[in-house]
Amino acid sequence: MITFDAVSKHYRGQTVAVDKLSLTAPSGKLTIFVGPSGCGKTTSLRMVNRLIAPSSGRILLDGEPTDTMDVAVLRRKIGYVIQNAGLFPHRTVAQNIATTARLNGTPKDQALRIAHELLERVGLSSAFANRYPWQLSGGQQQRVGVARALASDPKFMLMDEPFSAVDPVVRGQLQDEFLRLQRDIGKTIIMVTHDIDEALKLGDQVVVLRTGGTLAQVATPQELLARPADDFVADFIGRDRGYRVLGFAEFAKGGVPLGAEPTATLGATPETLRQIATDRWVLVADSMNRPLGWADVDSVKGPLRDGDLNLSGTLAVEGSSLRHVLDAALSSPSGRGVIVGQSGELMGTVTLSHVAEAIEAARTGRMGTQP
Amino acid sequence: MRFDWLYRESGRIAELFLWHLGLSVIPVVIGLLLALPLGWLAQRAGFFRSTLLGAAGLLYTIPSLALFVLLPLVLGTRILDPMNVVVALTVYALALLVRTVSDGLESVPPDVIQAANAMGYRRLPRLFVVELPLAVPVIAAGLRVAVVSNVSIVSVAALIGTPQLGLLFTQGLQLRFLTPIIAGIVLCVLLAALLDGLVLFAAKRMTPWQPGGAER
Ligand SMILES: Nc1ncnc2c1ncn2[C@@H]1O[C@H](COP(=O)(O)OP(=O)(O)O)[C@@H](O)[C@H]1O
Ligand SMILES: [Mg+2]
Numbered sequence: 001m002i003t004f005d006a007v008s009k010h011y012r013g014q015t016v017a018v019d020k021l022s023l024t025a026p027s028g029k030l031t032i033f034v035g036p037s038g039c040g041k042t043t044s045l046r047m048v049n050r051l052i053a054p055s056s057g058r059i060l061l062d063g064e065p066t067d068t069m070d071v072a073v074l075r076r077k078i079g080y081v082i083q084n085a086g087l088f089p090h091r092t093v094a095q096n097i098a099t100t101a102r103l104n105g106t107p108k109d110q111a112l113r114i115a116h117e118l119l120e121r122v123g124l125s126s127a128f129a130n131r132y133p134w135q136l137s138g139g140q141q142q143r144v145g146v147a148r149a150l151a152s153d154p155k156f157m158l159m160d161e162p163f164s165a166v167d168p169v170v171r172g173q174l175q176d177e178f179l180r181l182q183r184d185i186g187k188t189i190i191m192v193t194h195d196i197d198e199a200l201k202l203g204d205q206v207v208v209l210r211t212g213g214t215l216a217q218v219a220t221p222q223e224l225l226a227r228p229a230d231d232f233v234a235d236f237i238g239r240d241r242g243y244r245v246l247g248f249a250e251f252a253k254g255g256v257p258l259g260a261e262p263t264a265t266l267g268a269t270p271e272t273l274r275q276i277a278t279d280r281w282v283l284v285a286d287s288m289n290r291p292l293g294w295a296d297v298d299s300v301k302g303p304l305r306d307g308d309l310n311l312s313g314t315l316a317v318e319g320s321s322l323r324h325v326l327d328a329a330l331s332s333p334s335g336r337g338v339i340v341g342q343s344g345e346l347m348g349t350v351t352l353s354h355v356a357e358a359i360e361a362a363r364t365g366r367m368g369t370q371p
Numbered sequence: 372m373r374f375d376w377l378y379r380e381s382g383r384i385a386e387l388f389l390w391h392l393g394l395s396v397i398p399v400v401i402g403l404l405l406a407l408p409l410g411w412l413a414q415r416a417g418f419f420r421s422t423l424l425g426a427a428g429l430l431y432t433i434p435s436l437a438l439f440v441l442l443p444l445v446l447g448t449r450i451l452d453p454m455n456v457v458v459a460l461t462v463y464a465l466a467l468l469v470r471t472v473s474d475g476l477e478s479v480p481p482d483v484i485q486a487a488n489a490m491g492y493r494r495l496p497r498l499f500v501v502e503l504p505l506a507v508p509v510i511a512a513g514l515r516v517a518v519v520s521n522v523s524i525v526s527v528a529a530l531i532g533t534p535q536l537g538l539l540f541t542q543g544l545q546l547r548f549l550t551p552i553i554a555g556i557v558l559c560v561l562l563a564a565l566l567d568g569l570v571l572f573a574a575k576r577m578t579p580w581q582p583g584g585a586e587r
Pocket of ligand 2: 042
């Protein structure tokens with residue numbers, strides 16, 4: 001548990017970066033500080049490990065005030081991950097990861113063993129162990145940065161925009177992997193981001209800050225979407241709030257009925273396609289029944305080739321949120337959303353009207369439980 | 372060229388070569404040892420930095436001959452004592468290397484320093500295991516300049532009679548005899564190239580982490 005008790009920071013001159021911040025980041029949970037640029041997120045974060053000294057107020061780790069601790073000892077207890085990883089250029093990947101364990105007094109051999117284990121944990125093969133940071137991509141460096149923070153097995157972690165310096169595809173991967181990792185390790189984490197989507201996707205608790213470093217709202221992602229505290233928060237979350245709510249678990253329970261979908265394979269003749277088709281569009285799958293795309297019966301002239309396929313439809317994995325199911329239905333040229341199992345095999349399709357009914361059912365269910 | 376002369380004098384020339392080597396290298400080593408703490412101080416303290424680096428720059432503008440002649444008065448040494456040359460060249464090396472060390476420490480990426488602080492490094496361990504290793508490429512570049520320029524400044528000491536290759540020049544001039552002059556030039560260039568290569572080699576060995584550096 002990390003507690004902010006009326007913490008303020010004034011920089012020389014008149015800048016108030018953080019203004020009487022009081023909040024608690026609960027143990028084992030991921031708390032996200034989010035807000036527009038310059039609202040004091042980084043300042044707040046760095047006051048926790050005293051890279052910045054608060055002007056007033058106190059910060060406590062599990063109830064123990066940080067201002068009386070030896071600063072190096074305090075910092076060794078807290079994992080820290082920054083935007084560009086900040087790896088040591090002169091040390092190999094394994095040596096970099098082992099650093100925090102070594103600082104906490106772990107013998108060298110054991111620290112390197114931990115480093116090799118963590119390398120796999122963050123999704124890098126052991127072939128990377130003896131490379132230097134410049135030989136890694138940005139996303140790989142970021143993974144090493146996370147592994148380094150974890151090597152001393154700290155109870156607390158601070159992360160400042162850890163995923164924002166990489167491209168969107170890699171960012172998505174890193175976020176998913178990190179969620180999986182946190183499910184196992186259950187650290188008490190404060191992460192800073194300016195990206196509300198990232199905050200809603202990753203946070204157990206979201207802290208919205210406004211310019212001037214004051215607290216706007218502390219809530220779970222669902223609460224934030226359903227009941228923003230004021231205009232500032234509502235504006236900051238953005239226009240697609242209603243649609244985003246579909247991404248949360250409570251909506252995933254309302255099942256959408258699956259329809260059976262006949263499939264063709266590549267090489268099928270136009271006559272075969274017409275026999276299979278229930279309307280203009282036929283779903284094409286590979287030999288393991290994994291969907292490849294949709295074929296337009298009216299425009300296929302010879303045996304079906306890759307180039308004939310319409311690839312616009314997204315796939316929803318069975319059991320994923322209604323947001324993904326709705327997206328699959330909306331993006332499919334046939335209007336039928338493709339649902340696949342965990343290993344990518346076709347389960348069936350859903351129609352837009354069935355999805356709409358499921359949303360409606362979930363919505364009334366949710367409204368019904370409101371006081 | 373009179374090779375028979377070279378052959379006859381080879382013992383003495385070898386001795387002068389070794390003197391030249393020692394007078395070039397020892398001051399740079401001492402200069403570096405002094406420049407490390409001073410450069411570190413200069414890099415840390417903003418106001419101190421400009422003062423210290425300014426003073427170091429001034430030292431470098433004192434003509435070497437003046438220094439060779441003045442030092443016996445300051446140090447109380449005899450005019451022919453090679454110690455005068457060692458001290459003078461140490462002053463030059465120091466003047467050059469203080470800036471080099473300070474620039475080298477300055478070249479360490481702020482991200483890396485911040486990460487080291489955040490992990491709980493204390494100041495001195497951070498200096499020795501993070502900052503200095505990363506400053507090696509810049510410091511090595513400065514060392515190369517210091518060594519090579521020392522090789523050429525040493526020969527000026529021939530004017531006060533200190534043994535080193537410069538004596539071959541004065542001797543050649545007095546005897547109106549070209550062979551010792553050519554031999555002196557060739558050996559000086561050889562020595563400079565040798566020392567330069569040595570520093571380069573050592574730096575490469577110390578920085579296997581650099582892109583394009585030694586094999587991993
Ligand atoms: N070292 C500093 N000196 C003066 N002002 C600063 C300093 N660091 C940050 N600030 C100011 O404090 C405010 C908050 O900064 P920061 O915490 O970095 O914001 P964020 O991380 O939310 O973008 C900004 O207005 C910024 O300009
Ligand atoms: Mg910031």
